Amino acid sequence: MGRNKDTVVAGSVQARSQSGADTPLMIQYQSIKEQHLDEVLFFRLGDFYEMFDDDAIEVSRLLNLTLTHRGAKPMCGIPFHAVKIYIARLLRCGKRIAICEQVGEVTGKGLTERKVIEVITPGTAIESSYLEGGSNNFLSCLVVGKVKSAFAFIDVTTADFFATSFKTSDLAKNFSKELGRSRPKELLLPESLRTNKIVQNILENDEKIAVSYYPDWNFDQKVSYKHLINQFKTANLKSFSLEETSPEVAPAGFLLDYLQKTTITTTPHVSGIKIYHDDQFVMLDESSRRNLEITANLRDGSDKFSLLECLSHTQTAMGKRMLRNWLFYPLRNLSEIESRQNHVESFVKNRELLDFVHEKFSSILDIERLAGRVAMERAHAKDLQALRASLEIWLEVSETLKNNFHDIDDLDLTLARQIAGLINDSILEDPATSLTEGRIIKEGWSEKLDEYRNLHDNVNKILAEYAEEEKEKTGIANLRIRSNSLSGYYIEISRGKASQVPPYFVLRRALTNADRYTTPRLQELEKQINEADSRIIETERDLFIEIRSKISEFVPYLLQTAHHIAYTDVTSALAYAAVLHNWVRPLVDESADFIVKDGRHPVVELHLPGGEFVPNDIEISSDQDGTIPSFGLITGPNMAGKSTYLRQNALIALMAQIGSFVPASFARVGIVDRIFCRVGASDNLARGESTFLVEMTETAYILREATKKSLVIMDEVGRGTSTEDGLSIAWAVSEYLLNTVKCKTLFATHYHELTRMKHSALKLLCMAVSEGNGSVVFLRKITAGAAENSYGIHVATLAGIPESVINRASEILAGLQKAAENEGGVIIETSTVSSEPEKNSKMSATMPGLFSDEELILDEILSCDPDDMTPRQALDFVSRWKSALSGR
Ligand code: ADP
Ligand code: MG
Numbered sequence: 001m002g003r004n005k006d007t008v009v010a011g012s013v014q015a016r017s018q019s020g021a022d023t024p025l026m027i028q029y030q031s032i033k034e035q036h037l038d039e040v041l042f043f044r045l046g047d048f049y050e051m052f053d054d055d056a057i058e059v060s061r062l063l064n065l066t067l068t069h070r071g072a073k074p075m076c077g078i079p080f081h082a083v084k085i086y087i088a089r090l091l092r093c094g095k096r097i098a099i100c101e102q103v104g105e106v107t108g109k110g111l112t113e114r115k116v117i118e119v120i121t122p123g124t125a126i127e128s129s130y131l132e133g134g135s136n137n138f139l140s141c142l143v144v145g146k147v148k149s150a151f152a153f154i155d156v157t158t159a160d161f162f163a164t165s166f167k168t169s170d171l172a173k174n175f176s177k178e179l180g181r182s183r184p185k186e187l188l189l190p191e192s193l194r195t196n197k198i199v200q201n202i203l204e205n206d207e208k209i210a211v212s213y214y215p216d217w218n219f220d221q222k223v224s225y226k227h228l229i230n231q232f233k234t235a236n237l238k239s240f241s242l243e244e245t246s247p248e249v250a251p252a253g254f255l256l257d258y259l260q261k262t263t264i265t266t267t268p269h270v271s272g273i274k275i276y277h278d279d280q281f282v283m284l285d286e287s288s289r290r291n292l293e294i295t296a297n298l299r300d301g302s303d304k305f306s307l308l309e310c311l312s313h314t315q316t317a318m319g320k321r322m323l324r325n326w327l328f329y330p331l332r333n334l335s336e337i338e339s340r341q342n343h344v345e346s347f348v349k350n351r352e353l354l355d356f357v358h359e360k361f362s363s364i365l366d367i368e369r370l371a372g373r374v375a376m377e378r379a380h381a382k383d384l385q386a387l388r389a390s391l392e393i394w395l396e397v398s399e400t401l402k403n404n405f406h407d408i409d410d411l412d413l414t415l416a417r418q419i420a421g422l423i424n425d426s427i428l429e430d431p432a433t434s435l436t437e438g439r440i441i442k443e444g445w446s447e448k449l450d451e452y453r454n455l456h457d458n459v460n461k462i463l464a465e466y467a468e469e470e471k472e473k474t475g476i477a478n479l480r481i482r483s484n485s486l487s488g489y490y491i492e493i494s495r496g497k498a499s500q501v502p503p504y505f506v507l508r509r510a511l512t513n514a515d516r517y518t519t520p521r522l523q524e525l526e527k528q529i530n531e532a533d534s535r536i537i538e539t540e541r542d543l544f545i546e547i548r549s550k551i552s553e554f555v556p557y558l559l560q561t562a563h564h565i566a567y568t569d570v571t572s573a574l575a576y577a578a579v580l581h582n583w584v585r586p587l588v589d590e591s592a593d594f595i596v597k598d599g600r601h602p603v604v605e606l607h608l609p610g611g612e613f614v615p616n617d618i619e620i621s622s623d624q625d626g627t628i629p630s631f632g633l634i635t636g637p638n639m640a641g642k643s644t645y646l647r648q649n650a651l652i653a654l655m656a657q658i659g660s661f662v663p664a665s666f667a668r669v670g671i672v673d674r675i676f677c678r679v680g681a682s683d684n685l686a687r688g689e690s691t692f693l694v695e696m697t698e699t700a701y702i703l704r705e706a707t708k709k710s711l712v713i714m715d716e717v718g719r720g721t722s723t724e725d726g727l728s729i730a731w732a733v734s735e736y737l738l739n740t741v742k743c744k745t746l747f748a749t750h751y752h753e754l755t756r757m758k759h760s761a762l763k764l765l766c767m768a769v770s771e772g773n774g775s776v777v778f779l780r781k782i783t784a785g786a787a788e789n790s791y792g793i794h795v796a797t798l799a800g801i802p803e804s805v806i807n808r809a810s811e812i813l814a815g816l817q818k819a820a821e822n823e824g825g826v827i828i829e830t831s832t833v834s835s836e837p838e839k840n841s842k843m844s845a846t847m848p849g850l851f852s853d854e855e856l857i858l859d860e861i862l863s864c865d866p867d868d869m870t871p872r873q874a875l876d877f878v879s880r881w882k883s884a885l886s887g888r
Pocket of ligand 2: 642644
C-alpha cells in the first residue's frame with residue numbers, strides 16, 4: 001500500500017496542478033534528481049522505487065516495464081524487494097543508479113524526507129549479485145597527455161589494480177587494445193576528451209561501457225600521488241616503479257578517489273598497483289585479438305567457438321578470471337613460461353593428482369572476492385563459513401600438492417588453518433545472513449553470550465512454571481501462555497471458562513472462542529525475555545564484527561592464497577585440456593624458429609567429428625641464415641583451408657607463450673614479441689569506414705610495429721580494392737616484410753601472381769586439392785609449391801554454368817596468362833576466387849537476447865514473498881505481469 005501513501009499526501013495539491021510537476025513531492029524529486037543527472041534515480045515511494053521523465057522512458061524500454069504517468073510525467077516503478085534484479089540488469093546495460101530512500105519517519109502526514117543513500121555504478125558494484133563470477137569487474141580511467149598517455153583499471157572486489165602508459169601518438173591502437181583486454185565495465189574520462197576524435201571513435205564501438213566525464217583538474221598529478229600513497233600506506237611509490245611524474249599516477253589516483261566517493265566504502269585490501277609495459281607481454285592489438293577469436297568469436301561475441309572455450313576447464317571463479325588474463329597477456333619471459341609449463345606437465349604426468357585437484361576445486365568458492373568482502377566490512381556470517389569451507393579444501397589439496405610442487409613447500413598453511421579454525425569455533429554452521437536476527441555465534445565461544453542465552457532459556461522455563469502456577473490457582477486446565485509479534489505474551493483462556501478468571505487478570509483482547517489476558521507477573525517476565533533477546537542479538541553482532549575484523553587482518557594472506565588456488569586451477573585446467581585433446585608440451589626457446597609438426601586448429605578440430613581434422617606442419621624462421629624461410633606464401637582455392645592453417649599457427653604460438661600445451665605432435669616456438677593477424681575484406685561497414693581504408697591503416701600499423709621477432713599473419717590482404725591495386729599493394733607489402741622487417745610471416749592470398757615473387761627467404765606453399773572426374777576435393781594438406789590457377793573455372797563447372805561459357809572462360813584465361821608472360825609483367829587476375837564469406841556451418845547465428853519477458857517475470861515471482869504482501873500488491877503484480885506479456 002505504501003505506493004499510495006505519498007499520492008494521498010500530495011493528492012490535494014496535485015488536484016490543483018494539472019501537470020503534477022509542482023507538487024511538493026515532485027519538487028523534492030526534482031531537487032534530488034538535479035544532483036544526479038548522470039544516474040537513473042530510483043525514487044522510493046512506499047513499497048516501490050519510481051522513476052520519472054527520461055529515466056522512466058529509458059528504463060521501461062531497457063527492462064520491459066510498463067510506462068505509466070503521474071500527471072503529465074512519464075513514470076515507471078519496480079517493487080522494492082525485487083530491486084536487486086533490476087539493478088543488476090541496468091548495470092549490465094551500462095547504467096549508473098542512485099538509490100533514494102525515505103529517511104525520515106513515514107507519518108502519513110506531510111512530506112517524508114528522502115536522501116540518496118547509495119550510488120551503484122557498473123565499475124564499482126560490490127554485491128555478488130551484480131557481478132559475473134568468471135570475469136573481473138574493472139573500473140577504468142584514461143588520461144591523455146601531450147607526449148604520454150596512461151590507462152589504469154581496478155577491480156575493487158578482488159583488489160586487482162593495474163596501470164600502463166604509452167605514447168600519445170599511438171593512442172588509437174593502445175587505447176583500443178587496453179580496452180579490449182581489460183574489458184572494463186566503466187570508464188572515467190577528463191572532460192576534455194569529450195571532443196577527442198580518437199577516443200570517441202573507439203568508444204562508439206563499445207555501447208555497453210558506462211562512460212562519465214569529470215573536470216580536468218580532477219586528474220591532478222600531485223593530488224593523485226597523495227591518494228595512492230595514502231591508500232598503499234607507503235612513503236613513496238618507488239616499489240611500484242612510480243614517480244610523482246609518472247603518467248600512470250593521474251588515472252590511478254583518480255580511480256581511488258572516485259571509488260571512495262561513490263561507494264563510501266574503504267578499500268584497505270587494495271594495497272598495491274601493478275605497472276606493466278608492452279614489452280612484458282606478447283603484443284596483440286585489438287583487431288588481431290578479435291580475428292584470432294581468442295576469448296570471443298567474431299559472430300556473436302560469446303566465448304563459444306573461441307580458444308577460451310577449448311581451455312575452459314577451470315573449476316573456480318578465481319581460476320576462470322586468471323585464465324582470461326593469461327590469454328590477454330601472453331608472456332615473453334622464458335623462465336615464466338617454463339615455470340607454467342612445468343606445472344601443467346606435472347599434472348599431465350600425474351592423472352590421479354589432476355583428477356583429485358579437478359574434483360576438489362569444484363567446491364572451492366571465490367576466496368578472492370570473499371576476502372574483498374571481509375576487507376570492505378560487507379561479509380556476513382555465511383560468507384565466513386564459505387571462506388572456511390574453501391580454505392579447508394585448499395588445505396587438503398595443498399597437502400597433496402606439496403609432494404609434487406616444490407614451490408608450495410614454503411606456503412604458510414598454518415595461517416589458513418588458523419583462520420578456518422577461528423571461524424569453525426565461533427560461527428554457527430548455518431548462520432543467519434543478517435546481523436539483526438541473532439543465530440550467528442556458536443555456543444561456548446563467549447561466556448557472556450552463553451549467559452544471556454541461559455537467561456533467555458531460563459525465563460522460558462520460569463514462564464512455563466508460571467503457567468502451571470496459574471493453572472493450579474484458577475483451576476483452568478487449558479490455560480495457555482502464548483505470544484505473537486504484535487501483542488507479545490498473553491494468557492489465553494477459552495470462553496467457556498470466563499467465569500473462573502480471577503480479577504487480577506487484565507483482559508487484552510476478546511476473540512470469538514477465547515479471551516486473552518495479561519497479568520503484572522507476565523508483563524514482568526515478558527520484559528525480561530525481551531531484554532535477553534535484544535542482548536543476545538547485540539552481543540552476537542558485536543562478536544561477529546570482532547571476528548570479522550580479526551580475519552580482515554589476514555586479507556593480504558587470503559588474497560595470496562586465492563592467487564595460489566587460481567594458479568593451480570589454471571595449470572590443472574590446461575593439463576586437463578592437453579590430456580583431453582592430445583596436446584604436447586612445446587619447446588619454447590629464444591630462437592627465431594617456429595616449427596610445428598602435425599599442428600591443428602584447436603577450435604576447428606574440437607567442432608569437427610573426431611579424426612577429421614587434417615594436421616599440417618610448418619617451418620619458418622626469422623633467422624636469416626638461409627636454411628629456413630621466414631615467409632610462407634600460401635595459395636589455394638577458396639575453402640581449401642588457408643585461413644584455418646594461418647590461424648592455427650598463430651594460436652599455437654600464443655598458446656605456447658601462455659604456458660599451455662599445443663595441438664601438435666611436436667612444436668618448437670622461439671619466443672615472439674608481437675602477433676599480428678590481419679584478415680582482408682573483413683567488413684567493417686558498420687563503422688562507416690571504408691573497408692579498404694581500414695585494411696590499409698592496419699597494414700601500415702603492422703609495417704611500422706612488427707619487428708624481427710614478430711609473427712605476422714596476413715589473410716587475403718589487398719582484397720578491398722581493384723585487382724591491380726590490390727595485387728600491387730600485396731606485392732609491395734610482402735617485399736617490405738621480407739626485406740625490411742624480416743619477421744616470420746604467413747601470407748595467404750588469392751593473388752596467384754604473387755607466387756612469381758623471388759626471394760631466398762620466401763617459401764611457396766599451397767593447400768593440396770585433388771581433381772578427378774571434373775570434381776575438386778579439398779585435401780586440407782599444406783604442400784610446397786604454388787596452387788593451380790584454374791579452380792575458379794572448375795568451381796564454375798561444378799555449379800552448372802553452361803559448357804560453352806566454361807570453354808570460353810578457359811580460352812580467355814589462357815590468353816590473359818600468355819599476354820602477361822609475354823610482357824613479363826603482372827597478370828591481371830581472373831575471377832578465380834569468389835569473395836564469398838567464410839562459412840562455419842556449425843555456428844549458430846542466433847544472438848543471445850537481453851531478457852525475455854518470461855525471464856523477467858519468473859525472476860520477479862521467485863524473488864517476491866507472498867507472505868509479506870497485501871492483496872492489493874498481489875493484484876498489482878499480476879496486472880503488471882499480464883501487461884508485460886500481452887504487450888509483446
Ligand atoms: P580458405 O581460407 O582457404 O577459404 P578455410 O580455412 O576458411 O579455407 O577453411 C574452410 C573450411 O574447411 C573450414 O571451415 C573447416 O571446416 C575446413 N577445414 C579447414 N582446414 C581444415 C583441416 N586442416 N582439416 C579439416 N578441415 C579443415
Ligand atoms: Mg580464407
